[in-house]
Amino acid sequence: MSTVLEARGLAKNYFTKKALKDVDITLEKGKILGFLGPNGSGKTTFIKIVAGILRQSSGEIFIEGTKPGVKTKAMVSYLPDKNYLFKWMKIKDAVEFFKDFYEDFDEKRCKELLEFMNLEEESKVTSLSKGMMEKLNLTLVLSRKAKLYILDEPLAGVDPVAREKILDAIIQNYNEDSSMIITTHLVKDIERIFDDVAFIKDGEIMLSGNAEDLRLEKGKSIDEIFREVFE
Amino acid sequence: MNIVFDDKTPIYIQIMNIIKKQIISKQLRGGDKLASVRDLSAEYKVNPNTIQRAYKELEREGFAYTQRGMGTFITEDEKIIYKLKKDTAKGAMDTFIEEMKNLGFTSDEIIEMVTGNLKEEE
Numbered sequence: 082m083s084t085v086l087e088a089r090g091l092a093k094n095y096f097t098k099k100a101l102k103d104v105d106i107t108l109e110k111g112k113i114l115g116f117l118g119p120n121g122s123g124k125t126t127f128i129k130i131v132a133g134i135l136r137q138s139s140g141e142i143f144i145e146g147t148k149p150g151v152k153t154k155a156m157v158s159y160l161p162d163k164n165y166l167f168k169w170m171k172i173k174d175a176v177e178f179f180k181d182f183y184e185d186f187d188e189k190r191c192k193e194l195l196e197f198m199n200l201e202e203e204s205k206v207t208s209l210s211k212g213m214m215e216k217l218n219l220t221l222v223l224s225r226k227a228k229l230y231i232l233d234e235p236l237a238g239v240d241p242v243a244r245e246k247i248l249d250a251i252i253q254n255y256n257e258d259s260s261m262i263i264t265t266h267l268v269k270d271i272e273r274i275f276d277d278v279a280f281i282k283d284g285e286i287m288l289s290g291n292a293e294d295l296r297l298e299k300g301k302s303i304d305e306i307f308r309e310v311f312e
Numbered sequence: 313m314n315i316v317f318d319d320k321t322p323i324y325i326q327i328m329n330i331i332k333k334q335i336i337s338k339q340l341r342g343g344d345k346l347a348s349v350r351d352l353s354a355e356y357k358v359n360p361n362t363i364q365r366a367y368k369e370l371e372r373e374g375f376a377y378t379q380r381g382m383g384t385f386i387t388e389d390e391k392i393i394y395k396l397k398k399d400t401a402k403g404a405m406d407t408f409i410e411e412m413k414n415l416g417f418t419s420d421e422i423i424e425m426v427t428g429n430l431k432e433e434e
Binding site: 257269273275293294301304305 | 319320322323324353354359360361
């Protein structure tokens, strides 16, 4: 099986603070990785290095065999943060914006996803609730035909009904030619869609492996293991 | 279908057990096609690779077979299905007998109670 992402001994320091320490992660094609840790554990730092927004202090990282840069940015679908859209935009403007920006943007898939999420193209971006904004983010990320999708906390601040919708969208739009990293601290609702999980605490990987094997080995759910690791 | 999974046990094993039960109860018969991986994953809201793993294990145990490009089918081998039925019955019986013994009943008492109960049902 081919490897989509490989990180070896990855570290990141902000002055004297160590945000990532010696992180080893491998993600194979067609797999979904749950990257689990509390706030401030280093999840976003790692993600930003994968996305090519930050550079590591030491260690190596390869996406499809290439170091993060212009070439990998075209393969990785990720939204850096929630304020990348302009205030004057309607949803349809945001879609146009993305279409112009990314060659691999699939307008048809985007339309289907907007409909599935019950999002109106004429709605103003500033008028969206937190849950709707999360749905729009997910729609835009999943509308690209990328090799690697990164969903950063897709469930945070989203009510249970919208959560179901988001999970359905992830499952239905996932395909075996691409991989996904999902960061979250809300493990219970989403653990069934992970192939692999990695637990990160204070910048270090505490435990990682195949989710089903961990359940079998420990006789516990991923959520319970998560609580154990971070207690 | 609303299935409640127990996240403590591997999900692929739980899916295998659901399908085995459907085979025993004849909801699924020899030669029947199993739902596609994608459909079942959407229905159960689990990772498609998990469904794939369940199907592969069922195949390894002889309960199913795959035809390239066609899908996965239930075995038509009556012997395997009969054996599954017997194994499952044995499991249910073992649990029952163990619980009865824990309650302090002797073998003779258990036989007597079971015979009595069956007669009542008739």
